[in-house]
Amino acid sequence: MTAESALRADIVEVGRRLYARAYTASNDGNISVRLGTDRLLMTPKSVCKGFMTPDMMCITDLEGRKLQGDRDPSSEMLMHLEVYRQRPDVQAVVHAHPPIATGFAVAGIPLNKAVLAEVLTTLGSIPIAEYATPSTSELPAAVRKYIKAHDGMLLANHGALTAGADVFAAYYKMETIEHFAKISLVARLLGGENLIAREEVDRLQGLRGTYGIKAPAPICADPVVEDATCQVVEAPAGRGLRLVPDLLESPAPAPANRHHDPPPLSANTDEGEIRLTYRELSALIQEAIRSVG
Ligand SMILES: [Zn+2]
Numbered sequence: 001m002t003a004e005s006a007l008r009a010d011i012v013e014v015g016r017r018l019y020a021r022a023y024t025a026s027n028d029g030n031i032s033v034r035l036g037t038d039r040l041l042m043t044p045k046s047v048c049k050g051f052m053t054p055d056m057m058c059i060t061d062l063e064g065r066k067l068q069g070d071r072d073p074s075s076e077m078l079m080h081l082e083v084y085r086q087r088p089d090v091q092a093v094v095h096a097h098p099p100i101a102t103g104f105a106v107a108g109i110p111l112n113k114a115v116l117a118e119v120l121t122t123l124g125s126i127p128i129a130e131y132a133t134p135s136t137s138e139l140p141a142a143v144r145k146y147i148k149a150h151d152g153m154l155l156a157n158h159g160a161l162t163a164g165a166d167v168f169a170a171y172y173k174m175e176t177i178e179h180f181a182k183i184s185l186v187a188r189l190l191g192g193e194n195l196i197a198r199e200e201v202d203r204l205q206g207l208r209g210t211y212g213i214k215a216p217a218p219i220c221a222d223p224v225v226e227d228a229t230c231q232v233v234e235a236p237a238g239r240g241l242r243l244v245p246d247l248l249e250s251p252a253p254a255p256a257n258r259h260h261d262p263p264p265l266s267a268n269t270d271e272g273e274i275r276l277t278y279r280e281l282s283a284l285i286q287e288a289i290r291s292v293g
Pocket of ligand 1: 028029076095096097134158159
């Protein structure tokens, strides 16, 4: 089997898996890989990714001109070209509409909380690229903002995009995003995620080197940093603790089923125990320091 025929077979297999896992419906989604230094092998438009054959693929140059193939390349080709342009290290791109991750994209909720070690070490954060009309040049412009620092992102009101060192690596990142979205949804239904502390996120980032994980940018575990060169993750300072309650909750009252939220101070002494939020604790310490001074 030649290198090209092996890549064609890999795209067919990844398409089959995307469709089998319902990450695409009907003719949704598209897959591409680099073919040498100056060409791309890409899924054609208007075919179901679950039923492709190796001969269906198109070959284009890096400007998107079709060089070979009976069919026209994917309608999202411009988005793929933009990823390869911005990321010389990327060998393959996968786009799909996995339903739970796409639900987050539709709700405008990025998957950027420090929740799972596996996600932090691999993808870091999964931001949402602003809405753009599919298949137009708006979409590559929206993707450009995040692709330099991220191997995976949600596309607002659309789906998800992943990039990798080969087509399976890109596909597995799509699996990770959908799996993470599913776990995040369940955690929210059960009252909300307990976030991993910033110090632990730093430790996990150190493990990237240990495990040979090549990430396009470092994790910035600070929600106030606005920097497109980093993977911004929401992780509160834990003062040595590995898991801390979410300190960044909105001022709106928490849902009644948030079992891990400390109840009001006055209602919380019936077991001879006083529990304080970090905010309350630091206010008490400051007050004590003031009174000593
Ligand atoms: Zn799409």
